[in-house]
Amino acid sequence: MIRSFGTSEFLFILEAAKWTILMSVLAFIVGGSGGLMVALARTSNSKVLRWAATVYIQIFQGTPLLIQLFFVYFGLPLLGIKVDVWVALIIGLSLHTSAFLGEIWRGSIQAVPSGQSEAARALGIGYVSLMKDVVLPQAFRIGLPATIGFLVNLIKGTALAALLGVVELTRSGQLMANITFEPLKVYGAVGFLYFIICLPLTYASGRIERRLNAGH
Template identity: 70%
Template sequence: MIRTFGLPEIQFILEGAKWTILMSLAAFIFGGALGLLVALARTSAIRPLRVAAACYIQIFQGTPLLVQLFAVYFGLPLLGVNVELWLAVVTGLALHASGFLGEIWRGSIEAVPRGQTEAARALGLGYFARIRDVVLPQALRISLPATVGFMVNLVKGTAVAALLGLTEMTRSAQLMSNITFEPLKVYASVGLFYFIICLPLTLCSARLEKRLNAQG
């Protein structure tokens, strides 16, 4: 039975939007934590760590996100690790995010003037204290625009999960389009919802960047 695109269909898509937001947040949190480790390894004085981190970044920047999700979802069971679809997608997105955020933050760390690090070393600060108190606060200010830009792309990238059958916002739109036969209305609504999700990120980034620059 063909249905008319209306409020119930919009509510179904909004239910998918909830999963889009949750996936994006989880992927950014876990991917950010791993990405920070990658960035620190990439800027380490230990050559094997730098090489390993560089290879890691190239793998995730040089392969499509869909291939990475397939590798996690279908690859882990081959290793005897069975994971639910949602967890597999979040894991794949987090690994993908760590590769990009690691490189973004690597560039930001290296952009901090060397004099800052040398002054901290002269004051007797250890490595972790220098990173925590001197380098990372300045690197955060430098990396903010690129980080938020990647966050926006990560939100949009969750749409790839629809190809694995996860009912996030894009998959919800596909189902509603098949039921209503009104793809223009359905996908126009989805595009609007993605815009509504991403716009606050950009606005918050601009405000936070302005505040950090004022403090600097």
């Protein structure tokens, strides 16, 4: 039965937006943890770790996110590992996130003046304390605008979950467009909600970047 796009249809899309946010948060947390490991590997003294991290980054930066999601969702069952679509999405998005954040944070770590690390080693500070207390706090500050910028792209990238049947923001819009035959209104509402979710992050990224560059 065809019906007009109204309040109940908009509320259905709004309800689905929470799954977009949840998916983004989980992928960012899990992928961020992996990204830190990738960044540390990329800046380590070990050639093997640097090579492995470089290959990892090139694979995930050089292939489309959709292919990565398909590879996880359809590939793991071929290996005898059956996963729920949600688990597959979080794994795929987290791998993608770790590669990009790893490269962002690698640049941030290398942007910290090397003299500080040399001074810390001269004082007998070990690697763990050096990274935790000296390098990473400064690197986090340097890389924060780019990190927030990537989070915005990650939120928009979760729209690909619709192709695996997850009823998130984009998929809910597809369903409502099929019911109402008013795609302009429906996708206008979907785009508006993406804008509302991403706008504060975009604003925060720009403001932080301006504050960090105030001294220049």
